[in-house]
Amino acid sequence: MWLLSKDSASFSxxxxxxxxxxxxxxxxxxxxxxxxxxxxxxxxxxxxxxxAEELVNxxxxxxxxxxxxxxxxxxxxxxxxxxxxxxxxxxxxxxxxYLMEQREFQPIPETECKKIFKQLVKAxxxxxxxxxxxxxxxLENIFICEKTKKVKILDFGMATKVPQDEDCSTWCGxxxxxxxxxxxxxxxxxxxxxxxxxxxxxxxxxxxxxxxxFSERVEAVLNGDPHPPIVFPANLKSVSEExxxxxxxxxxxxxxxxxxMKDVANHPWLKSLKSSKRLQMxxxxxxxxxxxxxxxx
Numbered sequence: 001m002w003l004l005s006k007d008s009a010s011f012s013x014x015x016x017x018x019x020x021x022x023x024x025x026x027x028x029x030x031x032x033x034x035x036x037x038x039x040x041x042x043x044x045x046x047x048x049x050x051x052a053e054e055l056v057n058x059x060x061x062x063x064x065x066x067x068x069x070x071x072x073x074x075x076x077x078x079x080x081x082x083x084x085x086x087x088x089x090x091x092x093x094x095x096x097x098y099l100m101e102q103r104e105f106q107p108i109p110e111t112e113c114k115k116i117f118k119q120l121v122k123a124x125x126x127x128x129x130x131x132x133x134x135x136x137x138x139l140e141n142i143f144i145c146e147k148t149k150k151v152k153i154l155d156f157g158m159a160t161k162v163p164q165d166e167d168c169s170t171w172c173g174x175x176x177x178x179x180x181x182x183x184x185x186x187x188x189x190x191x192x193x194x195x196x197x198x199x200x201x202x203x204x205x206x207x208x209x210x211x212x213x214f215s216e217r218v219e220a221v222l223n224g225d226p227h228p229p230i231v232f233p234a235n236l237k238s239v240s241e242e243x244x245x246x247x248x249x250x251x252x253x254x255x256x257x258x259x260x261m262k263d264v265a266n267h268p269w270l271k272s273l274k275s276s277k278r279l280q281m282x283x284x285x286x287x288x289x290x291x292x293x294x295x296x297x
Contacts, residue, residue: 011036011078013085016043027051027157028083032090041075044086046157055157056084062132062156070123072143072152093146095154096201097139100208107208110243116144117202118270119151124194125261127159133168133190134159137197138177139204162190175214176200180227180253183217192255195264199250206243207233211251227253242269 016033019040023030028045035041048056063074063086073089094102096116108116120142127134134141136158143152158172167187179196181188203211216228230251232244246269249259264270 011076011085011087013043013045013080013083016041016087018043035087040090042088042090044088046084046086048082048084051157058160059086059156060084061161062159065130065161066127066132066156068123068126070119070151070153071127072154091143091145091152093144095140096142096144096205099144100139100204103208105208107238108205110206110239113202113205113243114270114272115149116142116151116205117198120153120198120201121261121265121270123151123153124198125265128164128191128194128261130161131163132159132161134194134197135168135170135190136173136177137194137201138174139201140174142201160190164191168193173197176210176212179255180217180221181255183221189255191261192258195250195258195261198264199247202243202250203230203247206239206247209233211247240269242267242272245269 015036016031018031018033020032021029022032022042026047027050028047030042030044033041033043046056046059060077063077067073072091075087075089077087078085100108120137124134124137134153134156136155137153141153141155143154144150145152158170160168160170162168168190169187171182171185173182173193177197177200179188179193182193200211203209211230212228219225220227230248232239246259246264246267249267250264252258259267
């Protein structure tokens with residue numbers, strides 16, 4: 001049994017009263033629940049019969065080792081039959097995909113993008129310093145708290161610990177956010193894969209769409225053609241040259257030419273962060289999806 005606190009051994013799934021199901025699928029479910037101490041938490045159940053043991057162990061290991069203000073906090077982990085349970089902090093807010101949906105898929109003002117992105121960069125740099133890579137960074141796995149506007153990275157189901165000079169061979173991630181190396185099914189740097197995914201997130205926040213069509217990327221790879229070039233929307237006047245420069249450097253198809261996380265943090269665009277009004281989130285979500293909708297795959 002894995003323990004994150006001394007009392008974890010005394011917890012079981014029967015100690016939680018489920019208030020709401022957030023997500024349910026073949027691999028398990030995520031719920032809002034009240035534990036036996038009367039505290040509202042998020043409970044994630046992973047079915048070990050479906051999810052590879054290595055991935056379950058990797059996620060648990062990340063929960064034990066990664067402690068950062070911009071990473072979701074896990075209070076305890078316990079195993080019950082074929083299921084592994086993670087009790088996580090309960091956060092009030094929305095994920096970034098839902099935030100874009102609330103905004104009817106209109107670009108987020110650049111200054112607000114900086115505030116969000118700077119927090120993400122801090123968290124990923126921290127992870128990389130600990131030799132962990134996420135490998136599934138996407139809008140849906142980034143949470144923004146309603147009151148504090150603090151950003152939290154969620155879901156470490158694809159994360160792993162790997163030396164910085166070693167490549168990964170597990171082809172994983174979400175189709176709109178994976179780097180070209182994963183599509184090509186060649187060994188890849190998990191660190192450079194995270195950079196690509198973050199670049200995709202930044203593009204999506206700035207332009208309210210993904211930078212590439214996945215089908216075009218796959219077709220190019222299968223035909224042995226170069227990866228499709230990045231094309232910025234026509235409304236570039238609303239986005240600074242510094243912002244587009246950072247996106248371009250993060251979305252370099254050659255991983256050797258792709259910018260490092262250290263250089264991302266030191267890029268002039270992030271260094272020029274100035275104070276402005278807080279990002280407003282709609283109290284009641286508008287769920288009309290526009291033609292330029294960001295893929296939720």
